Amino acid sequence: MPPLKDFGPLNRKNWPIAAAMIQYANIAPDGSSVQDQSAEQWAITLRDITGAGFTELDPTDCWIRVADLSPVRLAEFQHVVQQAGLTVPAISTARKNLAHPTTGPEIMPYCHRLIDVAASFGARTVCVGLFGALTDAQKQALWFWTVDGEKTSEAPADRAATIARLRELGAHAAEVGVDIALEMYEDTYIGTARGAAQFIQDVDHPSVGLNPDLGNLIRLHRPVEHWKEMVDLTMPFTRYWHVKNYARIEDAKTGFIASTPVSLEMGLINYRYAIGLAISLGFRGALCCEHYGGDGLSVSATNREYLRSILPDHDV
Numbered sequence: 001m002p003p004l005k006d007f008g009p010l011n012r013k014n015w016p017i018a019a020a021m022i023q024y025a026n027i028a029p030d031g032s033s034v035q036d037q038s039a040e041q042w043a044i045t046l047r048d049i050t051g052a053g054f055t056e057l058d059p060t061d062c063w064i065r066v067a068d069l070s071p072v073r074l075a076e077f078q079h080v081v082q083q084a085g086l087t088v089p090a091i092s093t094a095r096k097n098l099a100h101p102t103t104g105p106e107i108m109p110y111c112h113r114l115i116d117v118a119a120s121f122g123a124r125t126v127c128v129g130l131f132g133a134l135t136d137a138q139k140q141a142l143w144f145w146t147v148d149g150e151k152t153s154e155a156p157a158d159r160a161a162t163i164a165r166l167r168e169l170g171a172h173a174a175e176v177g178v179d180i181a182l183e184m185y186e187d188t189y190i191g192t193a194r195g196a197a198q199f200i201q202d203v204d205h206p207s208v209g210l211n212p213d214l215g216n217l218i219r220l221h222r223p224v225e226h227w228k229e230m231v232d233l234t235m236p237f238t239r240y241w242h243v244k245n246y247a248r249i250e251d252a253k254t255g256f257i258a259s260t261p262v263s264l265e266m267g268l269i270n271y272r273y274a275i276g277l278a279i280s281l282g283f284r285g286a287l288c289c290e291h292y293g294g295d296g297l298s299v300s301a302t303n304r305e306y307l308r309s310i311l312p313d314h315d316v
């Protein structure tokens with residue numbers, strides 16, 4: 001079994017901090033598919049990323065499905081990434097629900113292809129999810145998380161089938177030297193910190209861990225676990241990490257709850273505490289900056305610099 005790809009000694013200067021591509025659609029303004037763009041058009045988009053100061057990229061599949069590119073086109077894309085001076089420490093899927101009784105089995109071949117493609121990039125992690133596409137009501141809302149979406153089946157057989165799929169993906173990932181990170185998301189088996197910690201232990205595979213995207217949970221307009229409890233419960237299982245933050249207000253008297261996206265240092269989650277704890281527990285994975293609203297890439301760049309300021313100034 002090949003060893004897990006090692007980033008080597010890490011410190012605040014070289015810790016891999018990737019730009020997410022959630023602010024880029026998979027359909028260009030002229031109606032064409034990003035999947036079918038020329039290498040030159042891909043390069044134009046990546047100039048945004050490097051212009052914002054990023055040296056790492058997560059080519060999230062809401063933008064481009066690298067696992068569905070032909071070998072020739074994949075080589076073109078990899079060349080464009082290399083020419084831009086970018087590396088790919090991880091690749092995330094978006095809204096491809098491995099827990100759904102129908103879509104779960106259907107997307108397994110795609111996930112297997114993505115594992116192999118990730119290895120060809122030299123990536124360490126493939127990030128997958130147990131949540132599905134936005135509903136029509138969510139698409140119409142200003143902020144989609146203010147409307148309830150699809151909920152994961154609680155049937156024991158469906159849970160067992162999901163665990164079996166993840167063990168299968170974990171075995172494949174181990175063969176090529178990468179690992180699997182499950183993105184936390186509401187109303188799934190990993191929709192709370194306690195639930196996520198238990199689910200990872202139930203999966204019980206050394207190549208399968210968490211992406212503790214706690215921003216997905218603290219933004220909900222409903223009661224949630226305390227942010228510090230979330231951190232304490234999930235950090236031992238962290239492999240890869242989508243980082244974003246929200247301001248959150250709760251009125252205990254009326255029950256009113258609201259949230260809005262903010263930069264990392266301004267939000268509810270104390271990332272200085274969270275990252276310090278994760279590193280003390282052995283976390284050496286990549287971070288990925290996400291932000292919804294406004295110029296998400298520029299806010300992500302600001303967040304990257306904040307992260308560099310709180311990461312260790314010595315090799316760990």
